[in-house]
Amino acid sequence: HYFSYWSKCKIPFKEPTFLFGELWDMFASKKSQGQYFASLYERFKNKKIIGLYFSYRPVLLVCDPDLIQEVLIRDFTSFHDRGFGFDEQIDPLTSNVFGLAGQRWRDLRVKLSPTFTSGKLKIMYPTIYSCAQVLQDYIGKELKSGNDIFDTHDLLGRFTTNVISSVAFGIENDCLNDRENIFRKMGMKIFDTNFAQVARNFLTTFLPKLMIFLKIKNVSQEIEDFIMSIVRQSIELRETEQVERKDFMQLMIQLKNQGFVSVDKDEDINEERSKSSDKTKLTFNEIAGNTFIFFAAGFETSSSTSNLCLFELSRHPEIQKKVQDEIDQAMRNANSSEITYDMLQELKYLDMCINETLRKYPVITVILRNCTKDHKFSGTEFTVKKGTNLFIPIQGLHRDPKIYENPMAFNPERFKDSSTGLGKSKGAFYIPFGDGPRICIGARMGKLQTKLGLAMILSKFTFELVDQNLIHNEFEVDPKMFVMKPRESIKMKAIPR
Numbered sequence: 318h319y320f321s322y323w324s325k326c327k328i329p330f331k332e333p334t335f336l337f338g339e340l341w342d343m344f345a346s347k348k349s350q351g352q353y354f355a356s357l358y359e360r361f362k363n364k365k366i367i368g369l370y371f372s373y374r375p376v377l378l379v380c381d382p383d384l385i386q387e388v389l390i391r392d393f394t395s396f397h398d399r400g401f402g403f404d405e406q407i408d409p410l411t412s413n414v415f416g417l418a419g420q421r422w423r424d425l426r427v428k429l430s431p432t433f434t435s436g437k438l439k440i441m442y443p444t445i446y447s448c449a450q451v452l453q454d455y456i457g458k459e460l461k462s463g464n465d466i467f468d469t470h471d472l473l474g475r476f477t478t479n480v481i482s483s484v485a486f487g488i489e490n491d492c493l494n495d496r497e498n499i500f501r502k503m504g505m506k507i508f509d510t511n512f513a514q515v516a517r518n519f520l521t522t523f524l525p526k527l528m529i530f531l532k533i534k535n536v537s538q539e540i541e542d543f544i545m546s547i548v549r550q551s552i553e554l555r556e557t558e559q560v561e562r563k564d565f566m567q568l569m570i571q572l573k574n575q576g577f578v579s580v581d582k583d584e585d586i587n588e589e590r591s592k593s594s595d596k597t598k599l600t601f602n603e604i605a606g607n608t609f610i611f612f613a614a615g616f617e618t619s620s621s622t623s624n625l626c627l628f629e630l631s632r633h634p635e636i637q638k639k640v641q642d643e644i645d646q647a648m649r650n651a652n653s654s655e656i657t658y659d660m661l662q663e664l665k666y667l668d669m670c671i672n673e674t675l676r677k678y679p680v681i682t683v684i685l686r687n688c689t690k691d692h693k694f695s696g697t698e699f700t701v702k703k704g705t706n707l708f709i710p711i712q713g714l715h716r717d718p719k720i721y722e723n724p725m726a727f728n729p730e731r732f733k734d735s736s737t738g739l740g741k742s743k744g745a746f747y748i749p750f751g752d753g754p755r756i757c758i759g760a761r762m763g764k765l766q767t768k769l770g771l772a773m774i775l776s777k778f779t780f781e782l783v784d785q786n787l788i789h790n791e792f793e794v795d796p797k798m799f800v801m802k803p804r805e806s807i808k809m810k811a812i813p814r
């Protein structure tokens with residue numbers, strides 16, 4: 318009876334397996350989430366929407382860029398939530414902008430948006446720059462001591478952990494030289510692929526009601542205790558000793574004490590300022606929850622993107638050389654030995670390489686939405702029912718040969734005069750950061766740390782792949798990670814320039 322839903326709706330669907338629907342295949346499968354949804358996208362070529370069953374629950378895969386635009390932007394009011402199985406009573410760190418729904422999400426998003434403007438990032442730039450300097454110095458030091466081979470995913474993960482812990486918690490860390498650093502350890506635990514964490518993430522995303530019914534926490538107690546105690550200490554230190562820093566924590570303390578973010582001297586007041594007059598103050602749990610999500614969402618996404626960009630540059634020495642020439646030229650033009658914030662904006666070719674990396678390797682491979690009121694899709698007779706979960710296969714779209722010619726080729730030129738990489742389609746199809754009002758709030762920050770990290774290391778070193786097989790072959794993706802990452806770490810050789 319349950320499994321007849323999609324045929325009654327006259328929607329093409331994938332035949333389910335009894336009891337678990339799609340889920341057993343997916344949980345036991347050797348495919349990553351990205352590959353799983355991308356393979357459905359390919360199998361149902363030319364179908365706008367595809368019906369699936371997660372257990373007995375009907376869910377939708379939306380593949381048509383026009384309908385994706387309808388869901389993410391045009392009719393956002395019918396799809397403003399993600400439909401996760403979070404319960405903030407038992408999981409206090411989930412009261413954050415990523416997990417919250419409805420009006421609570423909207424109010425929080427309006428309050429937090431001013432903390433991510435380019436004006437605020439420019440103010441934080443010296444802090445981010447000093448982390449990039451540590452990265453550059455670390456590679457130089459290792460080369461001097463005879464070690465020229467690096468696991469670049471780990472290397473760049475340690476760099477972005479330094480950045481995020483510095484700007485989100487206000488704590489200066491050096492995970493590069495301190496190999497046992499607690500922030501690095503906790504960061505790794507958030508993305509742990511042990512059975513318990515994979516099962517928790519799986520239930521949160523695919524069986525949210527069961528997760529809530531069973532009162533299972535998504536964030537482990539160890540991580541919760543760590544984040545709560547660090548945030549408490551940070552706030553106490555600043556409030557008792559009147560310490561001020563230019564970082565997210567300071568802005569969140571403003572939101573706790575006054576309910577809005579103050580405008581800094583040099584900031585453009587019109588830039589993405591909230592027009593809200595809501596002065597409701599953030600609670601301690603909201604500060605802790607958002608600090609947690611900035612940490613979790615902020616380091617692995619950017620380090621994976623940087624690593625995969627470096628991987629492609631190592632496979633294509635001529636592209637790497639062009640990036641290095643551009644950096645050298647910008648430094649000569651500014652007559653500076655440092656890479657300044659303004660100089661970074663001039664590195665257009667590096668920007669094109671990062672955009673192409675995010676096309677070929679969208680590190681978040683799927684977007685989730687929950688239908689919040691019945692919605693008839695335009696151009697169809699089909700009405701999505703309130704409560705239905707929708708999945709948008711970013712990887713499938715970004716690698717569709719009908720949209721991108723020769724999609725597995727790494728070709729930064731696609732982005733020369735096009736923000737969507739010359740994709741041949743209408744609607745929303747280049748969406749590495751999502752789109753619409755719920756687009757990634759940290760996109761600018763993610764791009765900034767990716768670009769700065771790469772510019773700093775490429776200005777001093779050239780990278781070569783150790784495993785020559787990878788020059789012409791694609792790597793295998795880690796099936797347990799929900800952020801796209803190679804199963805085996807990629808080793809690269811750094812050569813001083």
Ligand code: HEM
Pocket residue numbers: 414415416426610611612614615616618619622680681684685748749750751752753754755756757758759760762763764767
């Ligand atoms: C290359 C780096 C990054 C990528 C590719 C990325 C990608 C994404 C994607 C695809 C989404 C879902 C958007 C949607 O549903 O439409 C998202 C949401 C989000 N990201 Fe990022 N992200 C990156 C960096 C960051 C950073 C640095 C932060 C914070 C410091 C961050 C914080 C968030 C948050 C809080 C959300 C939820 C926003 C909301 O629901 O209102 N991300 N990100």
